[in-house]
Amino acid sequence: MRTSAEETAPAFSPDGHWIAYQSNKDRPDRPDVYVQGFPSGGVAQQVSNAGGTQPVWRGDHEIVYRRGQSVTSVQIATAPTFHPGEPVELFRTPNTLIDLMPDGRLLMLTATLSPPVTELEIVVNWFQELRKKMAGGR
Secondary structure: OOOOOOEEEEEEOOOOOEEEEEEOOOOOOOOEEEEEEOOOEEEEEEOOOOOOEEEEEOOOOEEEEEEOOEEEEEEEEOOOOOEEOOOEEEEEOOOEEEEEOOOOOEEEEOOOOOOOOOOOOOOOOHHHHHHHHHOOOO
16 A cells, blocks of 8 residues: 555565564654564554654564663563554664574674874884884884
8 A cells, every 4th residue: 555654664574474664654753663564564553752763673473663862672472463562672872773683692883983084194114113122122
């Protein structure tokens, strides 16, 4: 179904029965994380309560996502009906959440916060300098 909302960052549950994604359908100024059955569709259920992006599944019953500078987790019950738990902040970081490793560890992209390089120092003959220093010479 096509909507006017911006719906991005899809992530399939490991069992393939659910799809999590971010959408701004309820608040045009802020995306939230939603889950919908797959391939059956059905009603999309909001799982974040204060914004959310970059959802990834951690097993069949947990979604990890970004909320500003926070990495947040929400437990998911799928039987007898779909029901998200309360989101819990795991930690704060400026880094970007990319995915989860098979063992459940988070894979993140770190941002370089240092200023750009404006100087470059080139050292020539550094093996000779190293040999001198190793031999006790100055």
